[in-house]
Amino acid sequence: MQVTAQNTKPESLILVIFGGSGDLTKRKLVPSLYQLFKQGKLPHRFAVLALGRTDYTDDSYRPHLDEALQMYLAEGEYDASLAEQLLSSVYYLAMDPAEQSDYPRLVERLSQLDKQIDNPANYIYYLSTPPLLYGVVPQHLKHVGLNSEEGGALRRIVIEKPFGYDLASALELNEIYRSAFQEHQLYRIDHFLGKETVQDIMALRFANGIFEPLWNRNYIDRVEITAVENMGIESRGGFYDQTGALRDMVQNHLAQLVALTAMEPPVQFNADLFRNEVVKVYQSFRPMSDDEVRRRVIRGQYTEGEWRGELHRAYREEDKVAGNSRTETFVAMKLYIDNWRWQGVPFYIRTGKMMPTKVTEIVVHFKPTPHKMFTSLDGGTVPNQLIIRIQPDEGISLKFAAKVPGSGFEVKKVSMNFTYDQLGGLASGDAYSRLLEDCMLGDSTLFTRSDAVEMSWRFFDPILRLWQEDDFPLYGYPAGTWGPKQSDLIIERDHSWTNPCRNLTNSELYCEL
Known part of the structure; x- marks a missing residue:
C-alpha cells in the first residue's frame, strides 16, 4: 500500500457554523478548534462566523464560548490567554438558517470578514443544526452563490449524521447535496x-x-x-x-x-x-x-x-x-x-x-x-x-x-x-480536532x-x-x-x-x- 502526498491547508479560511448557539458547538467544535489553535494547526489567517437564532453579538457570544471551553476542555487544558486569542477571531451573526431572506446578510458579513483577514472567499460550512435543516441550508447557500468555487475559492460543507432516516430520505438528501455542491465539497462527518x-x-x-x-x-x-x-x-x-x-x-x-x-x-x-x-x-x-x-x-x-x-x-x-x-x-x-x-x-x-x-x-x-x-x-x-x-x-x-x-x-x-x-x-479521544483539520486540508478519507x-x-x-x-x-x-x-x-x-x-x-x- 502506498500513501499519497498530504493535502495542503489554505493560508486563510472562514469557518461558518450553522447552529453556533447550539450544544454541539460549545461541547465539541469550539474545544476542538482550541486544540488545533494551541498546536498551531489552524490556517494563518482564520476566523469563525457562528450563526444562530439566539440574539448574541460578537461581544456577548465570546464569553459564552469561554465558559464552554472552561467546562468541556480536559482538566489542565484551559489557558485563559490562548482562549482569548482564539475567541478574538470568533464572530456571530443572528439569523434564521431556515429563512432564505436572511442569507444576503450572511453574504454581506462574510464579505466584511474577507476584507478584515485578507481571505479570498475560502469558506467551510458546518451544519451543526437539527437534521430538518440538512436539506434546506445547502439550497439557500446555492441561491446566494455561496456554494460556487468559481475563481478558485474553497467551498466545503460538513454535514452531521443522520444522513437520512431511511433509503428514500437518504436518496433525496443526496440529490439536494449534488444539486448545490459537488461530491468533493461534501464532508459527511462521523466522529467515530x-x-x-x-x-x-x-x-x-x-x-x-x-x-x-x-x-x-x-x-x-x-x-x-x-x-x-x-x-x-x-x-x-x-x-x-x-x-x-x-x-x-x-x-x-x-x-x-x-x-x-x-x-x-x-x-x-x-x-x-x-x-x-x-x-x-x-x-x-x-x-x-x-x-x-x-x-x-x-x-x-x-x-x-x-x-x-x-x-x-x-x-x-x-x-x-x-x-x-x-x-x-x-x-x-x-x-x-x-x-x-x-x-x-x-x-x-x-x-x-x-x-x-x-x-x-x-x-x-x-x-x-x-x-x-x-x-x-x-x-x-x-x-x-x-x-x-x-x-x-x-x-x-x-x-x-x-x-x-x-x-x-x-x-x-x-x-x-x-x-x-x-x-x-x-x-x-479528540476526534473532532482530527476531522476538522482533515476538512481544512481537503482530505476526505475519513468522511462518508x-x-x-x-x-x-x-x-x-x-x-x-x-x-x-x-x-x-x-x-x-x-x-x-x-x-x-x-x-x-x-x-x-x-x-x-x-x-x-x-x-x-x-x-x-x-x-x-
Whole structure:
C-alpha cells in the first residue's frame, strides 16, 4: 500500500457554523478548534462566523464560548490567554438558517470578514443544526452563490449524521447535496472515524505482516462489534424517539466499523480508493429475508431497573417520549459478508442505552487449535482473541494461552496490552480536532461518501420497514443489564457475547413490550 502526498491547508479560511448557539458547538467544535489553535494547526489567517437564532453579538457570544471551553476542555487544558486569542477571531451573526431572506446578510458579513483577514472567499460550512435543516441550508447557500468555487475559492460543507432516516430520505438528501455542491465539497462527518483507535484498525491490519495472512475465513471464527453506553437518552427524548438505535448507531457507526474490519487493502491510501473499499463491503452485506430478520435481529427498550444502588426510570418515562413508544434503545444483529475473504464468518453487532458500562470495542475471535493438547484452567479451549478497544481506555489487547508455572501442562489465557496514551500527541479521544483539520486540508478519507450512504441504507431499510409491522417483537430489558435475553439466541449455541464487565440479572425480569 502506498500513501499519497498530504493535502495542503489554505493560508486563510472562514469557518461558518450553522447552529453556533447550539450544544454541539460549545461541547465539541469550539474545544476542538482550541486544540488545533494551541498546536498551531489552524490556517494563518482564520476566523469563525457562528450563526444562530439566539440574539448574541460578537461581544456577548465570546464569553459564552469561554465558559464552554472552561467546562468541556480536559482538566489542565484551559489557558485563559490562548482562549482569548482564539475567541478574538470568533464572530456571530443572528439569523434564521431556515429563512432564505436572511442569507444576503450572511453574504454581506462574510464579505466584511474577507476584507478584515485578507481571505479570498475560502469558506467551510458546518451544519451543526437539527437534521430538518440538512436539506434546506445547502439550497439557500446555492441561491446566494455561496456554494460556487468559481475563481478558485474553497467551498466545503460538513454535514452531521443522520444522513437520512431511511433509503428514500437518504436518496433525496443526496440529490439536494449534488444539486448545490459537488461530491468533493461534501464532508459527511462521523466522529467515530476520527478516533485514533478506529484508524488504527487499518494500521494494525495493513502495516503488520503477522495479522493480514490470518485475517480471513480460514482463521477467524467470528467477529463481535459492541458500542454501548451506561446512560439513557438524557435530554434528547424528542430527537431519539423519532430516531432509535438503528438509525442513531447501527446504520452509520457500527456499519463503518464492520467495513473497516472487513475491507480489502486499497492499492494506495487515498480518499477515493479507501472509500471504494468501504462501499464494496456494504455491497457484500448478505440481504436478509423477513424470516431471517426475525431470527437475526433483536430490538429492545430499557425498562425501569435498579443499578448501582439507584432506581433508573424506563425509557417510556423519559421526557418527551411517548408513553406507548416502540422506539428501540437496543439492537443486536447477526450479519454475513458474501465475498471471498469472509464467506461464512458471522459478524455480530450490538448497541444499547442503559447498559452496565460504556464501551466500544471490536473482538476478533480466532478459530481454536485443531487438536487440544493441554488442559485449561479457564475450562474448555483457549481460542485467541484480538480486542480493539475504541473507548474508553483506547488500545489493543491480544489474548493467547500460556503455560501455568509448576508441574503439569495446564494453560491459562493471558493478554498483551497496548494503550494509546503510550504514544502521546493529540488526545486519542479528540476526534473532532482530527476531522476538522482533515476538512481544512481537503482530505476526505475519513468522511462518508454518497454511494456509501446509499449502499448502507439499502441493507438496513428493509429491517426498518419490517419493524413497522405490529407483530415484530420489542423486548424489554431492565436498566443496567446487557439487553434482552433474546439477543443471546442469535449467537451460536457454543458462544456468548463478550461483555467487558459482567452483570448478574434475574432472567425473569426480561419481558416483551
